[in-house]
Amino acid sequence: MTEKKSTTIILFSGDYDKAMAAYIIANGAAAYDHEVTIFHTFWGLNALRKDEAISIKKGFMENMFAKMMPRGADKMGLSNMNFAGMGPKMIKNVIKKHNAVPLPQLIEMAQEQDVKLVACTMTMDLLGLQKEELLDQIEYAGVAAYLADAQEGNVNLFI
């Protein structure tokens, strides 16, 4: 019996391009028959936000974070050449032109391929994000669960 290989990615970054890289690797690894987990922490949680406004009572700080952070994958900025938001439009244009897959569809593909999408509960708490604001069918866990996956893994990345 050969054991299944696994890929475990921490997505810390809230940048559109870095999240794209994470999801491209994850989808590739799933196609390669790896068990794949993306553990979203800090700004990476924004990739899992629903794009509609969810009305939830929050403290002042939590409200400020919620307003300042991008609501969902499609609204994230670039790590480089963001140019006050022009960069993401350029990237989305070239993605369309070259028939590549934009981030929201990469996330859907990952869910269809059973990539385990995990939201880090500790940083959700810090940033004041609640389950109602995040995509359905994701899991919630902390650093212990991450380590349990990662220590048996073949490809471990922090993005």
Add this chain to the structure above:
Amino acid sequence: MTEKKSTTIILFSGDYDKAMAAYIIANGAAAYDHEVTIFHTFWGLNALRKDEAISIKKGFMENMFAKMMPRGADKMGLSNMNFAGMGPKMIKNVIKKHNAVPLPQLIEMAQEQDVKLVACTMTMDLLGLQKEELLDQIEYAGVAAYLADAQEGNVNLFI
């Protein structure tokens, strides 16, 4: 006999939030009974700086770096939403509010749990940092020592 698992993290970033992530993973892995090493290089060395001013004769360039770089973990900025220093205050506020652990205490916890904290001697030299300016009880090494640890490791991350 089962061999001990290990986690080896390169902390390259000088951002408060990324250093928090590194130390949370390191402390988690130590609690999980891993052998844990954090190898601090480039801007990540700032997490190891003492917060008092140390008077050392330095060249012009080295002095400029020393003045411009944050002196210790508590003074580091955020990778995202730094807002000219307002971001770190917000994060520290929510950390306090949610009873989470701020970075300087995460570093102390790591030292108590015998996480090996290493300063990269090559980049210390480049940035003009000297041993007197860094925390006590840390180790000094180069890329060969990092590779010796990492190549036997289970969880290898670059943060």
Add this chain to the structure above:
Amino acid sequence: MTEKKSTTIILFSGDYDKAMAAYIIANGAAAYDHEVTIFHTFWGLNALRKDEAISIKKGFMENMFAKMMPRGADKMGLSNMNFAGMGPKMIKNVIKKHNAVPLPQLIEMAQEQDVKLVACTMTMDLLGLQKEELLDQIEYAGVAAYLADAQEGNVNLFI
């Protein structure tokens, strides 16, 4: 028979300092007798650009990217303290002063040590980069080839 260890690095970043870290680790690992691959994707592709202007017919977007992105390793900015381009000069000065190796020479060393330098074809396409613009003697591949290397690897990093 002992199997050869391997190190596989994804270089996503287009920052001079992060690329330096990637190439220092890669050269160290090659000296340590690892099989080493650096897989250049997104902004990391800029490290592989030739420094002369190559005249190629491109679309409008591709031309804009080509003009805005740094042409080769020597022209890349810093991830931190870039100060509108003053930071890289400072770093290059201290590199010279301390007899450290600047990035273009680190890349040459890597090629001499048979580090496999790979350009990600999917992101080349997105950013409109063509083979004529990149260094000679590099390889071209996609995420599947990366995973084939990385899943057997000892040290996997995303930089």
